[in-house]
Amino acid sequence: MAYRRPTTRGFKRTGSLLNDQIRKAGESRGFAVSRLLTHWEEIVGPELAAMARPVKVGYGRGGIGATLTVLTTGPMAPMLEMQKGALRDKVNAVYGYNAISKLHITQTAPIGFSEGQVDFRYAPKTQKPVEPAPEDVAAAREQATGVENTELRDALERLGRNVLTRQKSMRKGYK
Numbered sequence: 001m002a003y004r005r006p007t008t009r010g011f012k013r014t015g016s017l018l019n020d021q022i023r024k025a026g027e028s029r030g031f032a033v034s035r036l037l038t039h040w041e042e043i044v045g046p047e048l049a050a051m052a053r054p055v056k057v058g059y060g061r062g063g064i065g066a067t068l069t070v071l072t073t074g075p076m077a078p079m080l081e082m083q084k085g086a087l088r089d090k091v092n093a094v095y096g097y098n099a100i101s102k103l104h105i106t107q108t109a110p111i112g113f114s115e116g117q118v119d120f121r122y123a124p125k126t127q128k129p130v131e132p133a134p135e136d137v138a139a140a141r142e143q144a145t146g147v148e149n150t151e152l153r154d155a156l157e158r159l160g161r162n163v164l165t166r167q168k169s170m171r172k173g174y175k
Contacts, residue, residue: 048080073107140157
């Protein structure tokens, strides 16, 4: 086999040089797939959430930005196709930059496939929130006393209350 000389003469494509930096920037700026999954209805609105579900976010080899794949039923696909730009804009508005550059729509049957039986409606939230005990509130406040930034201190107090309340509810058998 003959040795093939490289035709790039030591140069690389700009896109290949920036892929790692773009991915790291996206991760450092808070781009997380779980946020799309957990807050989908709040991000895109109830009308679009009733038509589609996010499936995955993938990074292409040569492209800048990510590709969001959404799942929809056959009859809703043309309607969703017309609203692709609005859907992408709503998702990118949450992150504050163009995290999603492409949108891919995948169709499925509303019934008939074992894994394709997707209900596009969100289940109503039936559980009322558990009120934290006064000792949990005091313990959370005490743990966050050394923090000077008020917003950060308040967030840490809320986190502490939620963790302590969640631990007690798990011990009691609640979910």
